[in-house]
Amino acid sequence: MSVLLIAEHDNSKLKPFTLNAITAASKIDGDVHVLVAGANCENVTKEAASVPLVKKVLWCDSPNYQNYLPENLAPLVTKTAEKYDHIVASANTFGKNFMPRVAAALDISQVSDIIKVSSPDTFIRPIYAGNAFATVKSNDKKKCVTIRPTSFDPAEKNGGSAQVEKIEAVDVPNTSKFIKREETKSERPELGTARIVVSGGRGLESGENFKLITDIADKLNAAVGASRAAVDAGYISNDHQVGQTGKVVVPDLYIAVGISGAIQHLAGMKESKIIVAINKDGEAPIFSVADYGLEADLFKALPEFLAELNKLNTIQK
Amino acid sequence: MKILVAVKRVIDYNVQIRVKEDGSGVHTDNVKMSTNPPDDNAVEESVKLKESGKVKEVVAISIGEDKAQETIRKALAVGADKGIHVKADNYIEPLGIAKILKKIVEKEKPDMVFLGKQAIDDDCNQTGQMLAAMLNWPQATFTSKVNLKDKSLEIVREIDEGLETIEVNLPAVVSCDLRLNEPRFASLPNIMKAKKKPMEQINAKDLGIDLTNRIQQIKVEEPPKRKAGIKVANVAELVSKLKNEAKVL
């Protein structure tokens, strides 16, 4: 009766959402085992072992797992899953990629993107871009579950000392090849975990004008987000997209600028604690979810906003 | 080469979803239905590959009630050659859909299966990956660029960190992102022509697969509503509220 959680990492460090996934896994069953599959990833196993909620770490080291190709990773998870009742991963592009392959191999109907564990077999998940919440019960013997990281707090990182057990790699099909990854490098906090997010939409009109957004973000030590329209128009790269088909964020403060508030965008941010909307159209739907709405031209409001922020003597970090 | 492209009929993305009072689901009567948006991108890419001469045939498939044929007709109107309607009156979860698609793949023997990355009703994001696993094929998910080579596909995919380039051998499953292309509209003459294109009909029950859903939907509810906010008069008031009332600055 244990949970197998698949760690997301870059071979040297655990990715932050793994800690949220560990919390979710521990709500299903206290006996959480973490699988760390990667290449030369010993440091990751140590990090995982020091998380107090983790009871055991399974470590599989092989060049085949370096780039988490799902064709390679899924057979390992499938085999390791024999001894477990639940297989859990984050519902981000990492978990979404391989988990359904594991579920299919085990003939399990996967429960995607849960936001709450009601019991070990019953979960709540948003459907229709979060316009409805479904309570679902899995009748499969084993369960494959992906969890929405932002709906669970990150687990405490330090103080544990779980046992690390090495496991054998399994054969890979050699049908896919990793070529390259272009990561957007930034000094700013990660969008998924930032305390404050400042997002821009089509109202910004150009990539250059996004500087108005990034200036505020830097002042507030915030991450930068965007609507799909802004990404499609090339103002900013795809990894900034917030929404049904982008990232889900739940910061303490979300500032939406020049964003109309289509349901697909709201799906990614409407759980934020405080929402601010700056839009020149007083009827824009974004105002219906905003705690504080400012009906104004952003080209005037953003420089003023920056000036006001500069006047504050302290800003929380 | 041949492509099988999967299209799902879903509630149109512009419709405001209404949850049923009895918790059994959402209202679908008299609600506008459309093709699942990324499935339009999957169709568009298939048709473009056909136009490039590398692909000879595009077969569009939809699983669902009789009206799913409208969704297939739309794919035919923008360039797919043939339709397959697998009739099923009840909701089938992605695992079952993938099993049906596998049967059809074994029969049609395509070199590639194109799907949308996610259905905007159940938001599952599973079917393509499940199908790939069942066929033992490689997969490309969240695809935003396709380069078809002789025996492989070079793919750019959208990941949380940015972009990733991979190469997958054929045959392969490709799940498409909205940024892959700009789906075309069907012209009236092509809509008329599409009515004459072949449409095969198969009953899901006759495929010899156990399609019992494993996930039981216990209830569907409205998400909690946010309490109404206020409008502020100017930037200074906004900053003061954020600092002193919301205490987030």
Ligand SMILES: Cc1cc2nc3c(=O)[nH]c(=O)nc-3n(C[C@H](O)[C@H](O)[C@H](O)COP(=O)(O)OP(=O)(O)OC[C@H]3O[C@@H](n4cnc5c(N)ncnc54)[C@H](O)[C@@H]3O)c2cc1C
């Ligand atoms: C299947 C599907 C999935 C989707 N997924 C997503 C998703 O994940 N994320 C997402 O964001 N969208 C998504 N979309 C797109 C979504 O439907 C909207 O088209 C999009 O969110 C609109 O972006 P926007 O608000 O920036 O642009 P618009 O809707 O064009 O709004 C621009 C806003 O800026 C305001 N504005 C303009 N100029 C100024 C100014 N000078 N000062 C102040 N305000 C100004 C306008 O009043 C307007 O409200 C999806 C769509 C589909 C079909």
Ligand SMILES: Nc1ncnc2c1ncn2[C@@H]1O[C@H](COP(=O)(O)O)[C@@H](O)[C@H]1O
């Ligand atoms: N009933 C269906 N008929 C045809 N294609 C489907 C069906 N259900 C899902 N698909 C395909 O699978 C993709 C992913 O769906 P899902 O896994 O449900 O998010 C969709 O974008 C479609 O391309």
